[in-house]
Amino acid sequence: MAAAPLPSKFTSCLFTLLLPVLLTEQVAVAAAESTSLSIGVNYGQIANNLPSPARVSWLLRSMRISKVKLYDADPNVLRAFLGTDVEFVVGIGNEAVPSMVNPAAAQAWLQQHLVPHLRAGAHITCITVGNEVFKGNDTALQAAVLPAMQSVHRALGTLGLQGRVNVTTAHSLDIMGVTYPPSTGTFHPAALGHLQQFLSFLSATRSPFLINCYPYFAYKAEPSRVPLEYVLFQPNAGVADPHTGLRYDNMLYAQVDAVYAAIQRLGYTDVEVKVSETGWPSRGDADEPGATPEYAGIYIRNLLQRIEMKQGTPLRPATPVDVYVFALFNENLKPGPASERNYGLFYPDGTPVYNVGLHGYLPPMLLSSDAAPQV
Ligand SMILES: *[C@@H]1O[C@H](CO)[C@@H](O)[C@H](O)[C@H]1NC(C)=O
Numbered sequence: 001m002a003a004a005p006l007p008s009k010f011t012s013c014l015f016t017l018l019l020p021v022l023l024t025e026q027v028a029v030a031a032a033e034s035t036s037l038s039i040g041v042n043y044g045q046i047a048n049n050l051p052s053p054a055r056v057s058w059l060l061r062s063m064r065i066s067k068v069k070l071y072d073a074d075p076n077v078l079r080a081f082l083g084t085d086v087e088f089v090v091g092i093g094n095e096a097v098p099s100m101v102n103p104a105a106a107q108a109w110l111q112q113h114l115v116p117h118l119r120a121g122a123h124i125t126c127i128t129v130g131n132e133v134f135k136g137n138d139t140a141l142q143a144a145v146l147p148a149m150q151s152v153h154r155a156l157g158t159l160g161l162q163g164r165v166n167v168t169t170a171h172s173l174d175i176m177g178v179t180y181p182p183s184t185g186t187f188h189p190a191a192l193g194h195l196q197q198f199l200s201f202l203s204a205t206r207s208p209f210l211i212n213c214y215p216y217f218a219y220k221a222e223p224s225r226v227p228l229e230y231v232l233f234q235p236n237a238g239v240a241d242p243h244t245g246l247r248y249d250n251m252l253y254a255q256v257d258a259v260y261a262a263i264q265r266l267g268y269t270d271v272e273v274k275v276s277e278t279g280w281p282s283r284g285d286a287d288e289p290g291a292t293p294e295y296a297g298i299y300i301r302n303l304l305q306r307i308e309m310k311q312g313t314p315l316r317p318a319t320p321v322d323v324y325v326f327a328l329f330n331e332n333l334k335p336g337p338a339s340e341r342n343y344g345l346f347y348p349d350g351t352p353v354y355n356v357g358l359h360g361y362l363p364p365m366l367l368s369s370d371a372a373p374q375v
């Protein structure tokens with residue numbers, strides 16, 4: 001939602017008037033920021049009713065969230081967070097992936113979407129080249145992902161940014177052929193052909209393997225067979241992996257370890273797995289069991305607790321699971337079943353969809369959108 005532009009004189013006058021208020025609030029936010037949460041959040045914007053990025057910046061900092069993942073490199077968002085400690089994963093959309101194979105195009109993309117923000121002090125730690133490209137059947141796109149990643153990586157080097165920004169892509173869990181028991185984790189045959197070289201790239205560049213994991217999908221598919229406690233991180237006996245003896249009390253960690261096992265099967269032990277998306281919808285269609293605010297609240301609350309404990313998975317107990325929750329807001333323009341539009345922690349007006357103990361503050365519209373620093 002674009003705020004109506006104000007004449008600049010009026011803006012600066014307003015800014016002066018509001019400055020004392022802002023300063024007080026900034027101190028509060030800064031104090032809170034000293035103990036940032038470990039959990040990250042996906043800031044999706046497939047909606048026509050979201051608050052301005054400047055207001056969202058306040059909201060996130062008031063919750064002490066300092067890791068944000070975008071699906072693009074929206075300059076308005078990156079600018080709105082300048083001067084904060086918030087670090088970003090930015091994305092190159094699937095439609096632009098094939099063109100990135102061309103070195104000049106990759107360099108131009110970075111010059112336009114990354115370099116100005118880094119110069120201005122933005123914290124951008126990772127670029128995802130495409131999202132869930134192995135989920136569909138676009139084989140041309142699938143074949144282009146790795147060359148595009150290599151091209152973007154080389155272009156970073158050319159620009160003197162090598163090592164400063166990771167280059168990877170985010171996979172759907174559909175990339176897996178076998179996920180259970182976790183130790184038997186294996187990639188899907190359709191993706192396997194790409195993954196050897198893909199992992200070789202991630203290992204050589206020390207970049208993470210990103211996976212989008214939704215235990216909710218498993219529950220939705222077979223609610224009578226998948227124990228709710230196991231998907232919601234509630235107390236339960238858990239299940240032991242017969243090959244390793246490791247015990248799993250929740251599905252998310254089992255899925256992550258299945259990915260580690262699949263990666264290891266291809267010969268790599270030094271590639272870190274991160275959960276680039278996970279979440280639970282608070283509403284769904286009649287044929288989407290479990291999509292309720294109650295279950296969504298339990299999932300996110302329990303997830304938060306575990307992530308803040310810096311837990312690792314049974315297979316990698318010393319590596320805290322790195323997670324980006326999907327998503328910050330309900331997104332009213334997302335296609336598909338009703339659940340797709342109801343993954344948000346917040347409604348667009350800043351009210352929480354359910355209570356997980358994250359008390360965010362979305363400032364009123366004028367205050368923040370007009371006082372946002374200009375770059
Ligand atoms: C890919 O799948 C979509 C729908 O699932 C289908 O309409 C399309 O024809 C398929 N394309 C190819 C190249 O197989």
Ligand SMILES: *[C@@H]1O[C@H](CO)[C@@H](O)[C@H](O)[C@H]1NC(C)=O
Pocket residue numbers: 125126163164165166206207208272
């Ligand atoms: C890149 O990813 C690796 C592996 O996950 C991580 O250790 C490193 O800190 C990341 N680099 C940046 C700049 O965030």
